Amino acid sequence: MMKTDWMFEPDSRHFVLEDYEAALARWCPGCGDHAVLNAVQKLCRDEQLPPEQTVMVSGIGCSSRFPHYMKTYGFHGLHGRALPVACGVRSRRPELNIFVSTGDGDCCSIGTAHWIHALRYNMNMVVMMFDNRVYGLTKNQTSPTSPKGESSNTHPQGAFLSPLNPISVCLSITNASFVAQTVDWNPVHLYETIRAGFEHQGLAFIRIFQRCPHFTDHAFKEFKDEPEKVLLMTHERGIPVNDTVKRVFTNSMQHDPADIDQAHKLARRDDVLPIGLFLRNDQSERYDEYTKRGVNMSNGEKLSALNRELDRFAI
Amino acid sequence: MDTQAAHQQKRTQVTISEHIVEIVSDSGEGAQTAGQLFGTICAKMGNGVWTVEIIPAEIQPPARSRAGASGNRIRIGTDPITNAGDCADLVIAFNEQVLYSRIEQGALGPGTRILLDNKWSWDPVESIREAYQEAREDFASMGYSIYEVPIESECFKVVADPKKGKNIWVLGLLCSIYQRDLDLVKKELAKKFKRKGQEAIDRNLELLQAGYDWAESEMDVVFDLPTRSDDRPKLVMNGNQAIALGCMAAGIEVCSMYPITPATSVSHALASMFHKVGGFVHQAEDEIAAIGFAVGASYAGKTALTVTSGPGLALKTEFIGLAVMAEVPLVIIDVQRGGPSTGLPTKVEQSDLLAAYFASPGDAPKIIMAPSTIEECYHFVPLARKLAELFRGPVFVLTDANLATGVQPFLRPELSEDTLSPPIDQNRWNPEIKPYEWDQATGLSPRPVPGQRDGMYTLTGLAHDERSRVAYDSSINQRATERRSSKLKTLRATLKPPQVFGDESGDLLVVGWGSTRGAIEEAVTKLQGEGHSVSALHLRFLSPLEPGLNEIFSRFKHVMTIEINYSDDGHVSDRRFAQLAWLLRNETLIDVDCWSRVQGYPLPPSALVEALREKLGAYSEGAVS
Numbered sequence: 001m002m003k004t005d006w007m008f009e010p011d012s013r014h015f016v017l018e019d020y021e022a023a024l025a026r027w028c029p030g031c032g033d034h035a036v037l038n039a040v041q042k043l044c045r046d047e048q049l050p051p052e053q054t055v056m057v058s059g060i061g062c063s064s065r066f067p068h069y070m071k072t073y074g075f076h077g078l079h080g081r082a083l084p085v086a087c088g089v090r091s092r093r094p095e096l097n098i099f100v101s102t103g104d105g106d107c108c109s110i111g112t113a114h115w116i117h118a119l120r121y122n123m124n125m126v127v128m129m130f131d132n133r134v135y136g137l138t139k140n141q142t143s144p145t146s147p148k149g150e151s152s153n154t155h156p157q158g159a160f161l162s163p164l165n166p167i168s169v170c171l172s173i174t175n176a177s178f179v180a181q182t183v184d185w186n187p188v189h190l191y192e193t194i195r196a197g198f199e200h201q202g203l204a205f206i207r208i209f210q211r212c213p214h215f216t217d218h219a220f221k222e223f224k225d226e227p228e229k230v231l232l233m234t235h236e237r238g239i240p241v242n243d244t245v246k247r248v249f250t251n252s253m254q255h256d257p258a259d260i261d262q263a264h265k266l267a268r269r270d271d272v273l274p275i276g277l278f279l280r281n282d283q284s285e286r287y288d289e290y291t292k293r294g295v296n297m298s299n300g301e302k303l304s305a306l307n308r309e310l311d312r313f314a315i
Numbered sequence: 316m317d318t319q320a321a322h323q324q325k326r327t328q329v330t331i332s333e334h335i336v337e338i339v340s341d342s343g344e345g346a347q348t349a350g351q352l353f354g355t356i357c358a359k360m361g362n363g364v365w366t367v368e369i370i371p372a373e374i375q376p377p378a379r380s381r382a383g384a385s386g387n388r389i390r391i392g393t394d395p396i397t398n399a400g401d402c403a404d405l406v407i408a409f410n411e412q413v414l415y416s417r418i419e420q421g422a423l424g425p426g427t428r429i430l431l432d433n434k435w436s437w438d439p440v441e442s443i444r445e446a447y448q449e450a451r452e453d454f455a456s457m458g459y460s461i462y463e464v465p466i467e468s469e470c471f472k473v474v475a476d477p478k479k480g481k482n483i484w485v486l487g488l489l490c491s492i493y494q495r496d497l498d499l500v501k502k503e504l505a506k507k508f509k510r511k512g513q514e515a516i517d518r519n520l521e522l523l524q525a526g527y528d529w530a531e532s533e534m535d536v537v538f539d540l541p542t543r544s545d546d547r548p549k550l551v552m553n554g555n556q557a558i559a560l561g562c563m564a565a566g567i568e569v570c571s572m573y574p575i576t577p578a579t580s581v582s583h584a585l586a587s588m589f590h591k592v593g594g595f596v597h598q599a600e601d602e603i604a605a606i607g608f609a610v611g612a613s614y615a616g617k618t619a620l621t622v623t624s625g626p627g628l629a630l631k632t633e634f635i636g637l638a639v640m641a642e643v644p645l646v647i648i649d650v651q652r653g654g655p656s657t658g659l660p661t662k663v664e665q666s667d668l669l670a671a672y673f674a675s676p677g678d679a680p681k682i683i684m685a686p687s688t689i690e691e692c693y694h695f696v697p698l699a700r701k702l703a704e705l706f707r708g709p710v711f712v713l714t715d716a717n718l719a720t721g722v723q724p725f726l727r728p729e730l731s732e733d734t735l736s737p738p739i740d741q742n743r744w745n746p747e748i749k750p751y752e753w754d755q756a757t758g759l760s761p762r763p764v765p766g767q768r769d770g771m772y773t774l775t776g777l778a779h780d781e782r783s784r785v786a787y788d789s790s791i792n793q794r795a796t797e798r799r800s801s802k803l804k805t806l807r808a809t810l811k812p813p814q815v816f817g818d819e820s821g822d823l824l825v826v827g828w829g830s831t832r833g834a835i836e837e838a839v840t841k842l843q844g845e846g847h848s849v850s851a852l853h854l855r856f857l858s859p860l861e862p863g864l865n866e867i868f869s870r871f872k873h874v875m876t877i878e879i880n881y882s883d884d885g886h887v888s889d890r891r892f893a894q895l896a897w898l899l900r901n902e903t904l905i906d907v908d909c910w911s912r913v914q915g916y917p918l919p920p921s922a923l924v925e926a927l928r929e930k931l932g933a934y935s936e937g938a939v940s
Contacts, residue, residue, distance in 0.1 A: 022773075023784070052768045057611075067773040068785065073765040074773030075614060077607075077641075078633055084604040088611020088619070089765070091569060091597065096615070096765055114607075117600040294568070294593025299732045305591040306563050307730055313550040313560075315359040315724055 032184030032210035063130035066101035080111030177202035177284035233276030333392030340409035345482030350387020361542035397833025411450035433463035487526025554718035559584035561696030566735030578650035616739035636675030644703035662915035666880035687832035690725035744770030758801035812863030817850030820870035838923035875908035
């Protein structure tokens with residue numbers, strides 16, 4: 001590739017989509033996960049992220065297979081524990097691009113403690129929570145986001161309780177800095193949301209309504225069939241929307257992501273499905289600003305500091 | 316002055332080679348501080364020292380309660396001291412109830428001199444006066460001689476509130492009895508109270524002098540404890556401080572933890588100085604996140620450390636399995652306490668050996684080491700870090716509450732870049748090399764790190780092949796498990812057989828691990844002096860076990876372990892064995908016997924002598940084979 005000054009740069013690289021494509025995704029045909037994978041690969045290409053500088057971290061579940069399908073570094077770890085790992089990766093590696101894929105069970109059930117604290121740590125990363133309202137990989141059990149009355153193998157007579165609202169939880173966490181919601185069936189809004197999350201400095205939490213054709217095909221049907229039931233939140237500091245998005249989602253409103261009270265109200269709406277950016281706070285503290293301190297200290301500095309500490313115990 | 320000088324001539328001077336001193340008080344009266352200072356001073360003067368904290372389980376237990384006894388045991392000697400010893404020679408108690416607690420613990424014996432604050436004899440509360448009087452008679456009937464000391468009333472001459480100050484007055488008294496270098500003591504005091512300001516320093520110096528002067532004129536004995544001159548530079552600290560400094564010497568930059576007794580003070584020590592070497596302590600939201608964060612940091616290139624104790628280890632096992640399966644280097648410090656469950660949080664036990672050995676379901680071979688001294692607590696951390704990286708997996712360092720709070724001087728380590736971790740390798744990876752390119756013979760493989768071009772792979776806890784691809788082919792799991800297992804053999808091949816303490820052959824070999832080494836060797840030495848044919852062997856590596864054990868064991872008629880974990884006594888048919896004995900029996904197919912106790916305190920050498928005598932008697936009668 002040529003630079004603008006027409007000097008040939010033998011080491012410069014230009015990445016195309018194939019550079020991010022690994023094993024063929026083994027998700028079911030029609031699974032919303034494919035759409036997210038496409039969006040992330042496109043983002044990597046558009047941002048020209050060197051694959052070796054990019055780390056995909058996940059837990060366990062259908063969506064947590066994500067790293068295997070990206071030709072970057074990946075960490076497919078334990079159920080519910082993607083976030084502590086991702087925070088550990090981030091702690092001493094400020095230069096890496098970190099994406100986390102997690103599901104409604106992984107994040108909002110077994111990993112709840114980490115979810116809450118990771119939002120508070122606010123370390124720079126994109127967290128994509130694939131919400132299909134069901135445990136898919138283990139074959140159809142109720143998830144914390146399953147609607148009341150939803151039938152599953154663990155609740156054949158229907159879920160007893162109303163679902164947990166992940167957005168309300170996120171908005172209530174001290175220091176949360178970016179909370180968004182999008183849907184897998186609109187590639188443009190999906191892409192723009194992940195992109196905005198990537199550009200955000202801090203932890204960007206994105207709940208993605210994701211269709212599971214096998215177990216919860218019906219879950220989002222009404223929103224897909226009747227797009228006016230989707231409420232498009234727009235704002236100059238929100239998720240950018242182009243004309244195609246506006247044409248599909250005609251029901252839209254201005255929401256300032258700095259308005260936390262309105263964000264809470266919107267999160268609680270059950271007559272419509274709000275998509276866009278609920279909350280953005282660029283002033284939130286970032287724990288990674290602290291954890292990276294001293295990363296470049298030389299051995300000489302370390303040894304002389306250690307020597308002084310040993311002096312304190314000297315006899 | 317004249318009378319004092321005359322009195323001093325009357326003081327009996329007794330030369331000793333070692334002594335055990337205890338200071339016990341209610342929690343919050345500063346006996347621990349005084350004990351620590353006394354231990355440090357003795358170490359600085361060149362004595363051998365081992366100190367043990369006496370800790371109540373609660374932060375603010377009720378005053379004058381047996382459960383509230385708080386303080387320090389300081390064993391000092393002319394030669395190096397390796398354990399807490401047996402009965403105390405001198406005990407200073409701030410009230411009679413805490414003294415009861417020490418008697419119940421077996422810390423006192425015939426001949427123990429007891430100095431007891433006599434303030435309770437004129438306490439305004441009648442029941443307290445009575446309790447004190449009753450206890451005095453009780454102690455006398457047990458055969459103890461009590462010296463009543465007006466600790467509080469003498470302190471009143473110096474300060475308005477003796478509750479904060481008795482401890483330093485007592486330190487002064489001890490410094491007189493043991494003829495400590497008062498200038499050195501004053502320097503230590505000034506250092507200790509530096510942050511509280513000059514006024515606090517002056518007040519404490521005055522208290523020190525008052526205690527010292529009182530003893531000079533009133534106490535009828537002084538002890539002369541010779542020192543051996545040794546100019547080599549030394550450090551004095553407890554085991555948890557040693558681990559913290561070892562962590563820094565290892566070049567580890569992340570310590571990820573969740574508060575748990577008795578491990579937390581490692582992170583306290585680290586947090587006070589880690590930033591000076593560019594490191595940081597991450598206090599995670601829970602034990603699981605603590606190890607998960609460490610695994611993440613390790614995966615990203617810098618081997619991290621997590622520190623915990625039994626209940627935390629239980630929570631961490633899933634990540635330990637992942638670190639084994641996905642071969643992530645990691646250092647796990649387990650400062651053991653009594654278990655199972657919440658168990659004995661502040662007390663000594665060695666019962667996590669098998670929990671560590673088997674931590675994680677499935678086959679999860681890992682390296683387990685156990686330091687036996689404070690010095691080894693320091694040196695084992697850089698070693699563990701290196702092994703974790705070379706053998707690509709978790710390395711356990713098992714210590715216990717005895718090492719964690721025990722204070723002992725040791726040779727100042729030489730610092731070198733060699734122990735520091737290398738910078739994160741960001742060179743281009745050779746794409747021909749798979750992310751798990753297992754060496755057929757050793758099981759070892761090089762590890763690509765994020766940032767290395769062409770090294771991209773997805774780490775997974777699923778069974779996987781050399782390319783880290785999820786194993787859908789059944790033969791892969793057999794091969795991969797074999798490779799991970801062979802790493803322990805590879806490490807064992809680099810280890811030397813352990814050194815026998817005493818004769819290379821004989822009637823009985825006593826095997827130990829961890830903090831019991833000093834007490835075992837002291838007991839064995841005593842028995843050797845009595846003409847018994849007994850030797851000792853101490854293991855630092857528990858997984859893999861050190862090589863040559865069958866050969867060493869075969870030179871002794873009997874082999875047994877001594878441990879601080881549970882076992883059934885005697886050779887019953889369905890006997891449950893102590894944990895190392897269990898491992899050794901499995902490893903060597905030799906009928907290894909054991910003796911163990913779980914009473915929560917370090918094993919005193921006299922108890923071991925007694926237990927070993929009994930074993931030797933039973934063996935010679937042919938009661939057991």
